[in-house]
Amino acid sequence: MNSDISVQLRDGIEITLSTGEQIVLDGAKEDLTPVVSHAHGDHIVDGTTEIVASNLTAALTSVRQDHNIKSSSNPAVTLHDAGHIAGSRAIEITDQESEITYLYTGDYSTRDRFYLSGFDPIDADILITETTYGKPEYTFPPTKEVVREINDWLEATMDEVVILFGYALGRAQKLQRILAGSCRNTIYVTDAVADLNDVITSYCDVQFPAKRYSTETTLEEGDALVLPMQTSRLAWIESLIEKHDAITAGFSGWAVDDSFIYRRGLDRGFVLSDHCDYSELVDVVESVDPDQIYTYHGFSEEFATHLATEMGYSAQALKQNQSTLSDF
Template sequence: MTNANAVSLRDGIQIELTTGETVVIDATKPAGDIVVLSHAHGDHLYTQAPTDVICSNLTARLASARREDEGLVSRTTHPAVTQVPAGHVPGSRATIIEDPNGTTYLHTGDFSTRNRFTLDGFDAEAVATTYDIDVLITETTYGKPDYVFADQAVLERRIVDWLNESYDTPVILFGYTLGRAQELELLVSRSDRERLFVTDAIRKLNAIIEESHDVAFDAEHYDRDTTLGAGDVLVLPAQTNKLSFVDHIVENTGAVKAGFSGWAIEDAFKYRGEYHETFVLSDHCDFSELIATVDTLHPDRVYTQHGFADEFATHLESEFDIVARSLKKNQSSLDQF
């Protein structure tokens, strides 16, 4: 029997099992009996390292590299917990939790069902074949019908074609240090561009990912003595796009700034980021893929988080015979929603 009050949003997602154990997922200061980490993006990563954590080996290595002051992550397992590829970024995992009372929970974490670059997408059909998911806890970053993306091959081709067509101009591509940066590097390798530069932070993660995946990024280190010219590409962390050193590069080389996101469907993304060019490229499911995932898993109850959580929950309740609620911090009872 499903406990309607078992799932809450506090410091991370918390799930109270009938054993008395608390599962804590993606907490900044994990304080549960069973600690889970979905992936190593900063907004899901701890600030205070847990003693033992359930995560992929690659996520453990990436987390340790990104939280060097906290030391190495110690991985563990638990008989009630299974992880499967989430398809979001290298090392990302969705988490299946089987409570002894018969309730099975699935926490997707950030996820994508598309096979992209070196990643296998989240396979809802495979999960549904093995598990009867009662409670789904899903991210809903693009949980509105406005956000439906073209086929992956089409999105990637647009970017590679643009890199070729603009060959005579140096370009600066902005993406998250983990995931998006590596995708952009691989797209550059498929273009006619000759030199690819990245920062130390990106190179450090590249090296870890190269050891885990059959991939080589072939990027050079960018420093203040590097001069960009025709055929050159510089990949920078997304949060640097408005910094003065970037303006200096643009002014001195005529470089073009390009942003990449599912939010690029909207013109506002281009203007907010002060980009010259923008392209749709996402590590998350679009609306139609979120719907397909719910339809395939057919849970009794859905909790939504991130992005258009309220809107997606409302859509599920009106279109599917499913109880759906968006998670609100520190609410633990359904009648509080």
């Protein structure tokens, strides 16, 4: 690889092209407009006012940060559907001078599900892939099978109030779509989730038939309440569960582990993920067939080792403030 080119993990991922131009992905650097894959909080820095991203990601981030964020472009950057959440994009970068192409996946899923199209891999010389579930034990069942299991549970608990925990942006919307096709009576969401629903429906052909939950709301048997995952341990949520003798469930790829429900204090867990599982990560690598692979997040070391020792790729896990291959 050209010695003038580098890939670094700093505040986000920084790529230095052969021209010296720097591009920062899902992070921040002074005087640079960041390229943002999606609107989850760990991928964008507070106070950002302009991003290279999909219009929907800019709109969702504006709501989450409570100020206007402008969507712009970069001639070196092409955005592709990532299949993670609404508005998410994988990022293709073309170095015009060296003609080297980069593919930064951001968080992604190759599965078509609900209102999302899965990520369709493209050719690239250098692949930078997330590896949240980069170990073989994290292989997920088909989404239709999981949805069927969830619906069976929703029907079996019709004489109960159920509380479903999922990320406010992404999982919460998918849970609402599942609930809309189920036997449950009324679906409720918090204002935080409802505000994101409104943005998504203005950009996508999808509806979320949920009502806003408030402290004045009376939950009845057969009702369902969708809450952000991070609220599950809050005192008022625990009081709400106790008041209604509600049954709780969480939805995540981590539900593969039996310990998931115990760590979260839940009654049920379902393997519903917005990421690639292990086998899908491998499939993407084989489809892209890059000359160099960088892994980050989750089981990055384990996945890079597998790619290098078992599949013959040049692969390295990105580490903070390391860059070219000579630094590894």
